[in-house]
Amino acid sequence: MARLATTTGELARRGFLDVDEALRDLEELVARHDLPGGAGRALEGDVGWLRLLEATADPDLALRGLNRLDEKAPEVLAPFAVDAEASGRLAVVMGGSQALNHHLVAHPADAAVLLEAPRRVPGEQIRAQVLQTIGAEGDIPVAADAGAADALRLANRAHLVRIAARDLTSEDPCAIVDDIAAELADLADALVEGALAIARAQVPGQEHVRLGIVAMGKCGAQELNYISDVDVVFVAEPADEDTSSARAVEIASRIAAKLSQICSAHSAAGSIWQVDANLRPDGKSGPLVRSLSSMETYYDKWAKNWEFQAMLKARAMAGDLNVAQGFVEIVQPHVWQAAEREHFLAETQAMRQRVISLLPANQASREIKLGAGGLRDVEFSVQLLQLVHGRADDRVRGRATLASLRDLVDACYIGRAEGAEMDAAYRFQRTLEHRIQLYKLRRTHLLPDDERELRVLARGLRMPGGAEELLDTWKATSRRVRGLHQRLFYSPLLAAVTRLHTDELKLTADQARDRLRVLGFQDPAAALRHIEALTAGVNRKVEIQRQLLPAMLGWFAEGPNPDHGLLSFRQVSEALGESPWYLRALRDEGEMAERLARILSSSRLTVDLLKRAPETVRMLSSDQSLRPRAREDVLKSMLSAAKRHDATADAIAAVRAIRRAELFRLAAGDILEVTGLDELGRGLSDLAGATIDAALVVARREVPDAPELGVVALGRWGGREMGLGSDCDAMFVMADSTDQDATRRATQLVQKVRSMLAAQGPDPALDIDADLRPEGKNGPMVRSLSGMRSYYQRWSVTWEAQALVRASHGAGDPALTAALLEMVDPLRWPEGGLERSRLTEIRKLKSRMEAERIPRGTDPKRNTKLGPGGLSDIEWTVQVLQLQHAHEVPALRTPSTLPAMRAVVEAGLLDAHDATELEQAWRLASQLRNKILLVRGRASDVIPIDAREVDAIATMLGYDRGEASHLIDDYWRTTRRCAAVVDRLFWGDQA
Template sequence: MAAPDNLPRPDVALEECERGFAQLGQLAEHCPESFRQSLGFVCACSSFFLGVLKRDPLLLPVLREMFEGPASGRNPAADLQQLVAEVADRDGLMRVLRQWRNREMAVITWQDISGRLDIDRVLTRISETAEAAVRVTLDWLFRDACRRWGVPRRKDGSVQNLVVLGMGKLGGGELNFSSDIDLVFAYLEDGELPGRNGTTYAEFYTRLAQSFVHVLDAVTEDGFVFRVDVRLRPFGESGPLVVSFDSCERYYQAQARDWERYAMVKVRAVGGDPEDGRAFERFFHPFVYRRYLDYRVFGELRSLKAKIMAELRRKERGDNIKLGPGGIREIEFIGQTFQLIRGGRNVELQDRRILVVLERVGQLRLLEHETASFLCDAYRFLRKVENRLQQYEDKQTHELPLSEDRRALLAYALGFESWAAFVHRLEYFRCRVHEIFTQLIAEPPQPASLELLLDCADRELAQALGGFEGSAEAIANALIEFRASPPVRRLGAGARTELQIVIGKLLAELAASRISDRACVFARVLKLLESIAGRGVYFSLLAENPSALSQLVRLAAASPWIVRLIAGAPILLDELLDSQTLYSPLTRESLGREADILVSSLASDDDEQLMLRLRQFKAAHQLRIAAADIMNFIPVMVVSDYLTDLAEVMIDRVLRLAWKSAAARHGIPPMAEETTADFPGFGVIAYGKLGGIELGYGSDLDLVFLYDGVASDAVTDGPRPISAAEFYARVVQRMVSLLTAEMLGGALYEVDLRLRPSGSSGLLVSSADAYENYQLQQAWTWERQALVRARFVAGDPKVGARFDAIRRTVLCRERDSRQVRFDVRTMREKMRENLADKRPGVFDLKQGVGGIADIEFIVQFGVLVSAAKHCEITRWTDTVRLLESLRAIKFLEPEQADRLRCAYCDYRSKVHRLALQEMPALASSSEFPEHRAAVQAVWKQIIEAPAL
């Protein structure tokens, strides 16, 4: 940022400017006044810049050209390559590198301080400068080493260069002005150089790396290129300077320390063989981004930060803007916390640039958007201060100056009118950053007691639980059984300690609650904790997040089904962290976007991981729906809407995967007409509860598959051609496999295909023509009843339109109402006889007299006998809107329709609640007397009445 014209310059700045102009002499004599002012301002703020300007005659023309016109098209990396190409020896290489580096850093200084580049671009330019120096230096030294000692080659005979991995800010493209560059040297394949001496590749690359570090790091009369830090390599300073891929793999899989994982967040190949570099990057990826949510990160970062603060206090460096409270490192820790915990699941967080990570943390609502934006602003401000401190003398410092003159000059260089104004702004950023950091990784509050119950003697447990009047003995017995279970006895010391904390907080939460049966809820949660004992990372989540444990207690008290859902997919515990999200199920569009991100983040050939993640996705959103349902945030009709939307999104994504797999092997069938559909000629039809938009928590999917617009014997256009009918059948088989395969979290959905033409003996997928012929000529009345609730849910819209036309044609045919009434009544009696619970005192909500099935049969009968004259009623497939349609055409009296609708909604609400309690859809015979009587009355009037 250039100093504003109206900004008063401190005396020291005026003196520096005047001294700078005097020392420039004739260099700037014929320059435009505005350019001279810019030079004077930068000279005042950076003695490094002034020194380079006086020593390097090529710098001023470069700056003037940049000042007077648009971007000049300079390519510093190409310039360096050309300069180095003319170098004959190592001394010449070192001299050229330093002169080039000083010139480029002076250019960046001028661009930065004069305001021609924002801080983001400045950091990128510094990183590009370092990377160019690394790449060009390594290439020159490698060629020189090959001439002297021989050429290392891979097993395939190709030349194998060393790989230079950039860590820290170099890896992230965020180098500050006088930063070290953190490097690790590695090579892919081991071997020996040809010749009698038998020099190993390890020896060759070690010599090369030593030369490389010396060329860049050594201080000569021209200065240095970049300070090189190689302590981040495996085993640190005690380890070999260069590591092979095999030794690297052994180290990071078995011996790497926690902080090394944080360092690897930014690892990037910056020199040497590009393909080998990418192989190393791929290797580090699973080490950094774990597939589970790793909440141990909080404790590890807390410990690392404590060590940093102890070191700062020891050296009295509280004004360190990098490591001090509210400094750059705390912002980086905040971003890395979310990356390390969630990066394995949220691929958006797998970025090396901290500003990008913070922006995405806000977009994902892991932090408030305002908080994430503030952290970005604070980071940019602190990095700008860091650069001004270092640009003054090209020294690696993060300490605020102590002298009045330097303070005044620093404030001036940053555009503040006084030191006090600058400090006020700095403290604003640092205080709030530290507050956010503390809130995020602060030690969670511990309960005053109850945390050592895992070690308490059995006879003392009930006494220790004396605050639980009436429940102490039951809770003590549950805890005794829990801690004696094999998974708990196998826990390591660290996981056991965290479990102690969780148990204590759980009991404290229960003690403060109004839950009536606290012992029952405690036992439910203990079962969950036992099921996740093998993955102690989830104990960390609950120990670190009291709000998550509180939500778990609330949900466990309301529904054992939810506890079982979480036990089957413990990753769902993460959903408990944000109550706003937990109780806000997503819309169909948002579900689709999340599903697309999930599928795109996984390897297309990793079926097991794909199916696992789809199950986790479904379970997470089922949890949101159930939580909102239990807490009465959404009505029962909306619960079914959400569950139906979720199922349709799953069907669509599974269809995409199945289609892609079949098309990759066989190509796709030729269509009679050109189409832009994703799944040309193929459609998925939903029957039953899915078709009626009435899914429950445990509902299966009644599906039928159709194809249209292609001849069944047409052949696909791929490498292994098959008939169109066989192609569509393979798509269906793959879909059913993905949906129904049993895994740790169970099946995605149970699928029922018996409603297809000819039932279980029929083809998996039918042509639309065959389906239409069957419905018109062969289908039974019950199959046409089922068609009332059928609808297109996925595939080619043209197939959907064809199905809608078939459905309308079938349902709108003229029928003998007496025959339909007889068939409907007969089918209902069979169902009631075979399916209903007839025990005394029990009302079967679904199959009992006056229950859900009676209402559905009345509606289906009404559609079948009325649609010929009122085809518009076939528009809907859900029972509630069909009731309204039958009322509109006067098939039902208004009072009849209202009573049936109220009964249907209340019954379904009860069924949902019972499902969440893992109880069958049964009520006491004393419940719903008015609803049952009303339904029976309508049944008698409509179904058992004389012919219409």
């Protein structure tokens, strides 16, 4: 090969930063050996040193170290000059660690370990070598001389050189990072054993003590860093019968203190690791050493949740291994019960958040270990999953993070893809941490902010993109770890599974979401949050909910909207608090729990009612409890409740509360198919009448001299076929009076009642619509009987006569309403039937209503009231038949649609087939209006466009999940047939 150029430009191209100093080092080597060909040839030789230096993390540092090593001990480099692989190991160590570079210059003989091919040395072999180095011998090693501590420190550095060479020369350092960490833990075991030997030699009475040393943390997990605290716990037992436990602990405490001092001290020979015993019982404030019995008492009675998490890593390490293992066996059962302890999850999560919050703001984004998305997030996620699931599954009870992560993946607690991502991120971050620490052998977890140091790191990790690639990779892994940590560590699944059956503890968060999705939940993540909320805590209510949830999830899934059902269950349970009857009913009455699940997953209306009056859930205990109550009974309850309150506002609130409960009864009965459509209509109409009667009584407190009123029910209320969203169409009549102020007071009473029952917050309103009274909105709110008679005899128009077809007693004085109804019979059952001109008026009015009231932009075919074949078509057709024939057929004199339709058929005025088409359409449209209100929580005549809402409505009507289109098709087919009948009967010549 031609002579290599050694100009500053050539050195810069090869990765040297301080090229002037590098050139001086090269020239010194050339001059020292006086080799032909200059510095380039001297460094090329058989090995090609310059090429090897170019491949190191810090070529400047490596060249400088080689020059000094050659200057101090030139014989050391001789064997390397003919061994390219060994030279490569020497080069990467000299360029990868400033601290080991300096160590080899100071102790050249230690470079000899690099002549051998890198391999993992068994822990027992390392231990034997270390003990031999300090001159220990026998079963109880004794230090040979006062320099044993320095010999221990030098042995540590010699082994670090060997381990670092294996790490730095690896083609894929991330792949072996766990193996490197395990060998470092083996070295720590040996060093602690050596320090114990030295300490025991310096403490009188040591022969009377069996001191066991338990490794904790990273050392216990055998995943130690190059520089890290070695967390330990000391346990002591007497070595003979003549030594008391207290005496043994006293002697052991002196030994442990001396051991810690040896490991932590610095000298010219360097240092070892800091031994940290703060994970012992009571931490820094607790005794340094305890006996096994003392340990057992502590962990049985006083240990906190975090201490059991720490004990997950406990491992017999050094000293008397039987004593150390005895401690491990004491704490292990507690470790696998920790997840069931009170506040365990919350405290564990809070501890992690506290660590992050305490990080200095200028370091948080560079904190590899403690920062968000860093090593600790992976470790805590794995540990938490182990503690939650490992109590029932010993397959996931490992100590090391990566091995345990694999176990969790293999056992399906974490998905394979997520596990692989977390494994790769953790390996990269641990390797990054190792390289940062190795460079100066300083305990740090911060990504450097110095450009040169970042460059060295990137070169050591063979990143061609340099510092930019390194930072991008760090940010990407941090971001991914943060996301995975949030999903795993804060997953509600963890809180839920700690309370579920063992067989159900084998799900990852993803699998739980998948299972919920299969059940029909559209938002499994939200469902898991609700499960966590329902199963968090240790009280009886939570325990019962915990037992019921698996079954209730299935029941929710059978309803139209499982997501809403689970959310509603949570809301209702929170509203009910610790009610003992509720707990017993949920636990002991399976039918009630199933019914609750079904109505909660079906209806926003029932949820709103339950949240306002959660005690009404007890109605679900039986069919009979869901049957509509008699009007008289409801009114009696309302009046009794109102009498218990002196204030008017409180009295009417009590009336409204009973109405809420009765609305829940009727709605729940409809959902659970206990109550049919006809019975529901009568029940709602009776409830409206009772409510208005009670409100009249309460309102008289503020209008004491108001005359008696009769409330005439019109529309669906009059026909006793109200729907869940129906208004109360009404008009008001009073007796004739000579009191000129009577009408004013009567009107004041009506206004008071209407305002009392109008919407108040989330409370369902009872709207009293008086627009069908004489003269409509322009007429007086209340008229006397004589005033009504005068008006209807002289000025009544066709639409008013039609409205009176559905008039009946609504509330108030029955005698007054009966008198009025008798008075208007000639109008609604006219002799001679319906004149042609009046039929034309009715047709024009209907056409105008459909044109004006069908919302623009909506499909008329989806309008259950005004659309073709809808309720208006059917009811107006029947009413026309009543106006035409009721004078001759008394059976037609009814305010109810379906009885009137049957009477028309029986009288031979309507074909039975046509009547069937009309009735089927009327029933389906009425049911749809009710179900729309139940699902959406608000009234609407229009079938929703939203597919989920239509699917929920269809499910409530008996269709299978996903058959919403079948419902729409059935409705359009039914209304199309109905419209054909209406065309003939109402619009055609038959009318």
